[in-house]
Amino acid sequence: MSYFKPINKHPNLEKNKLGLTRRDYEGGVSTLCAGCGHDSISACIIEACFRLNIEAYKVAKLSGIGCSSKAPAYFLNASHGFNSVHGRMPSIATGANCANEDLLYLGVSGDGDSASIGIGQFIHAIRRQVNMVYFVENNGTYGLTKGQFSATNDLESKNKYGEDNLFPPIDLTSMAIQMGASYVARSFSGDRDQLVPLIMGAIQHKGFALLDIISPCVTFNNHDSSTKSYDYIRNHNEAMGKTDFVPLGEEIKTNYDDGSSVEVKLHDGSRLSLEKTDHNFDPTDAGKSLELIREKNKEGKIITGLLYVDNKCKPLTEIMDLPDKPLNTLEQDELCPGSEILEEINKGLS
């Protein structure tokens, strides 16, 4: 069922440039389990949209099927949402994006949705560089059907019933980088400080942005032998340096030692400033990113932070030479060639 919260607002709540409070970015009451990582991610999306002064009605929330795919109902009530079919959100996003590229597309998916049934659509949306933020709320399990293994579950990780997982995991971040995703980050639902700026950066980025967010399933995959439990992630998370999102026209406040930070300019002029823990790492070098992910995987660490960014990529609508005016606003006189031209066509066919 969908439940909506009463709209009582405290008069002293902080307002953004649009005069809106965080409450204005909320959605319906979540029906996910108490403590579900997905709810924390929804809260971070709300925070990022609030801070970026996003007009919620200019956002389209898209999802497939699964616990993660329910999440769009729990943030941004003023946005249109589309809860489609299992694993097929990327195609809906592709079509919607071509019809109107002026909206912000937030696609919310899970590991079943993206790494199994929908892996083909996921890859092809990346390959086409659909301009969207693609969240994978990754918990390594099929929650709604009661705890089966997903394709991102680690080899050594057992399920709740103690059964062994026989097949190796798919690393969505490496795959996305190889397929041409132009903004790839991994984070943890429990690390709000890291996640919010990464979401803000992804929103301002033009092109396909993947956020692979480890989001523990408190009911089916939060046990001692799981590698996607809160405890395991906290113990094995190797967060890259702090990421700051710096809006257009603002100064970078944090000062790092020379050579220890890198700045990435986004399409609207805003910047991401990344603290570098490893001086050799360059997030604009796909080869180095892949190497880093592979090394950390080997060490049994979960590397989180902004892993790769290409701020010069061309999104699908540019590749296809679409007009600035969205296709869904074109009127009949712009679309229909009319009877005179049809007469010409007839002549060519006679």
Next chain:
Amino acid sequence: MENPVKVDPINSLNDFVIKFANVNGTGSASANQMFAKSIFRMGIPISPKNIFPSNIQGLPTWFEVRVNNKGYLGSRGGVDIAVAMNPQTYSQDVEEISEGGYLLYDSTWKRNFNRDDITVIEIPLTQLCVDSFTNAKQRALFKNIAYVGALSPLLEIEYEVLEKLISEQFVSKPALIEPNIKALNIGRDYVLKNLPYPLGINVKREDKLKDKILVSGNDACGLGAVYGGATFCSWYPITPSTSVAEGFEKYASKYRVDPQTGKNNYISVQAEDELAAVGMAIGANWNGARGFTATSGPGISLMSEFLGLAYFAEVPLVIFNIQRGGPSTGMPTRTQQSDILSCAYASHGDTKHVLLFPEDPQECFEFSAEAFNLAERLQTPVFVISDLDIGMNDWVTDKFEWDDEQKYDRGKVLKAEDLDKMDNFGRYLDVDDDGICYRTYPGTHPEKGAFFTRGTSHDEYARYTENGDINEQTLTRLVKKFRTASELVPDPIINLSEKQGSSGVIFYGSTSAAMYEAKDILNENNIEVDLMRIRSFPFNLDVWEFIENHDLIYVIEQNRDSQMRTLIMAEGGISAEKLRSLVWFNGDPIQAKFIAKKIYERESQQALIT
């Protein structure tokens, strides 16, 4: 000319069947099309048919042209002239020739065909081309043009018409005009110098094709989509539907580019599979762009889950299904009408879809454009169901027409100013009591009109619900909407005979051409029938009235299981005895004499009984 002919050669003016037997991938298609078009240009009705394998190079392929001054465009059966260019199939090709018919073959390698009842025309085409061209590729390619040149005196095809076709075809590559004309002359000159001409079969200019064009159904569908305002096309390659998307791209790239900016006012995306193709089209429509996908039977199977979503979430969508031979991969390059039920009820759960059945390219154009109005008006998937025969063959058809006064029907869409005047927006509120609710595009209004589109059960405000009564109401409203649809879709075309109490005939789509001819054959044999050509589903009152008014109705279709008959029985509770099924499903286009014979047998039996 050899072989003393024992049977009189066929004598026929403007009425015959010629069949070209070629090897696919050898460039015969354009020569054969040029042949067909030359007769069309002489004002004589033709119906060309490609009979081709699912293969790129090396297998047998045929091109059959029926020339018929009465304008019968269905497949006739039988071959009067064979142009046999493929030694692999000589025996079959020669056997098919009617008594008194003609065989033209490449006599560079002489053969004896053991048919003393046909006229054999020997032209050493390979040798002639080897003598005249140095390039190996040209030698092979121009053999095809050379036999067209030879047919010019043999059949009395106006030579200037052929010359003009060549210069038109190569208008952008003028260097190719000269060698093509040369090849044409090689064949022509050989006949003029060495063979008696013309044959007993020949053509003579008529004036039967005023306001007619020659075009394929798929080209017409693509053009119809441009005229219908489609801006989004997503597709996955599949025979025989691929040329719908290609047709759309061809016309859109010409007529849909913004003159100021040079940008494309359309997009065509080749998807990774049919699931993605239909998903993208749904996404585009959800966002207010007119979008479509084109596919064939296997694609419909793959798209079924999404079709249920579009039905239940009420998202407009246009799907072209160019049917081919099934089941499974079936006969991908042959024709059938065997996806009627899989489209009518596509997807799990209680679903029903709007179907349109064009009979020829002219109607493909018309229905293609109209499908977008219907889809947006009804907020549901609309199928344009054609088939390989209509889609991939060129047809003589009425020229396309467009009324500039007629405006697109964008359906019930609320703008920001509408929402401002409203207190209570519910996406699935049946405000007008016609089963169709009001929708909004994303991004319309800062505070009002947002809703959550979902395939899960939902209430009138698009909220998820597991309340069974509410879900029942939604499903019942969709039935009401389907009734509304029956008032909007194209009417059947009914043609009643003079005689009271005649049996009825129901048919649709590409069966039409054969049916019109069959009716004339039956009439000549003193049998009258009442015709109803179904053009859409859901069936409207006219359809039910016709069925009600007839005691016996033949339902003619190109599938094994009489799918349209089943649909009529299921939807109208019509008794099985009343609807007599008459099916043809060998993958070739249905023939008039088959229909006429079957009906004749049954009707004369009936006459004996009564």
